[in-house]
């Protein structure tokens with residue numbers, strides 16, 4: 001039996017009345033930040049906590065591998081198709097598929113006299129490169145039956161996924177101005193140009209940024225698996241950021257004239273030194289400020 005039920009014995013005298021509970025104040029809800037605000041906040045935080053990190057990385061990589069200077073790689077439509085072919089595949093496989101397109105749908109354009117037939121290395125590209133030959137005949141590629149096109153690019157891998165994206169992209173270009181051309185994008189503001197390309201089915205922000213950066217030097221920062229891995233290990237980008245978030249953060253962190261250099265330098269570093277498995281930290285010029293190498297690095 002509870003002591004409170006025994007009258008006059010163990011019941012405690014009534015104390016002062018408990019103060020009436022006040023209504024909890026309503027806490028103002030935090031507004032969710034949009035991606036650009038999140039990116040700008042990260043850039044400010046990095047600059048305050050690890051000042052000069054971006055310049056350190058770019059300068060050290062330039063000392064190790066040379067400072068990349070923008071130069072055109074391929075014509076913009078070839079750049080777009082090659083980037084579609086390289087999605088989730090090694091660059092060398094994308095080259096095989098691109099060369100298969102050239103062979104199956106040859107251009108009627110004359111081959112320039114004395115043009116080298118050996119592959120020319122492409123900056124920021126991991127394959128052997130491509131010879132300076134005219135691009136495939138895009139109208140034949142667009143008109144090709146899907147099954148046939150799929151078979152042509154099959155040696156490059158993931159053909160079922162990639163084949164429909166190629167005529168869709170070519171169709172979008174032709175519908176825009178009647179020809180297979182992307183030159184009009186060079187005059188647009190960078191994000192508008194990127195969004196125009198990314199609206200084509202199968203073209204993401206990264207593909208659009210690659211095409212614009214390499215074709216016209218448009219200041220955008222494509223983030224592929226190498227760029228993301230190296231950036232997250234150093235601590236330039238938070239560990240859980242996805243490529244699109246990292247892309248927005250880089251736009252907030254870099255000056256326009258740094259984007260080509262940053263993209264090519266980080267990709268090269270990822271391929272040569274900061275491998276996915278067993279990065280060569282011992283010989284890495286970034287080790288003094290890399291959080292993977294030293295979690296307390298400043």
Ligand code: SF4
Pocket residue numbers: 230233234273274275279280281282284285286287290291292293
């Ligand atoms: S120190 Fe190691 S993990 Fe850091 S960037 Fe260099 S190779 Fe990559």
